[in-house]
Amino acid sequence: MRISYESIGKIYDEIKATACDTGQSACSILIFVAFDVDAMASARILCHLMRVDNLSFTMYPVASMTQLVERYHERTEDIKVVILINCGAVLNIPKLFQLEYGDTALKCFVLDNHRPIHLANIHSLESV
Numbered sequence: 001m002r003i004s005y006e007s008i009g010k011i012y013d014e015i016k017a018t019a020c021d022t023g024q025s026a027c028s029i030l031i032f033v034a035f036d037v038d039a040m041a042s043a044r045i046l047c048h049l050m051r052v053d054n055l056s057f058t059m060y061p062v063a064s065m066t067q068l069v070e071r072y073h074e075r076t077e078d079i080k081v082v083i084l085i086n087c088g089a090v091l092n093i094p095k096l097f098q099l100e101y102g103d104t105a106l107k108c109f110v111l112d113n114h115r116p117i118h119l120a121n122i123h124s125l126e127s128v
Contacts, residue, residue, distance in 0.1 A: 011109065016053060018107050019081045029057035030075060031083045032068055039086035042111060046085070062087055082108045 019029045029050070033043040043059065050057055058075075062068045068087060084093075088110045 012049070014107075015081055015083070015109060016055060019055060028078055028080045029055060029083065030072070030079045030081070031057055031059040031085065032062050032071065032087055033059060034086035035061055035063050036086055038113065042085050046083070065091060080105060080107065082106065084108065084110045084112065086112050088112055 033039045060071045062071060093108050093110065
C-alpha cells in the first residue's frame with residue numbers, strides 16, 4: 001500500500017505497536033539499508049527514534065537482492081516488522097518474503113525513493 005507523507009507518524013506508531021505486540025520482552029524489528037547516502041541518513045534518523053522509544057532492532061546493510069534474501073532467511077528470532085530503506089521497491093516483496101502464503105503476522109515497510117515501484121507492493125494491503 002502506498003502512503004502519503006502526512007501519515008508517517010501513524011505508520012511509525014503502527015511499527016511500534018506491531019513490533020512490541022509479540023508478548024516477548026523485546027521488540028522484533030529487522031531493518032535492511034541500501035548502500036547509499038540517503039539510505040544511511042534515513043537509517044540514522046530512524047535508529048535514533050527507535051532508541052528514544054526503547055525499541056530493539058537489528059540492522060543489516062545490503063548491496064544486492066541476493067544479500068537481502070540471505071539476510072532475511074538468516075533471522076533467528078521472531079521478527080514481526082521488516083523495514084527496507086532504499087531497497088525493495090522494485091522487488092516483489094510479498095513473493096520474496098513469502099508473505100502471500102499466510103505469514104500475515106509479518107509486516108513489511110518499504111521506504112524507497114527509487115522508481116519503478118513493483119505493483120505487488122502497492123496492491124498488498126495487509127503485509128507491505
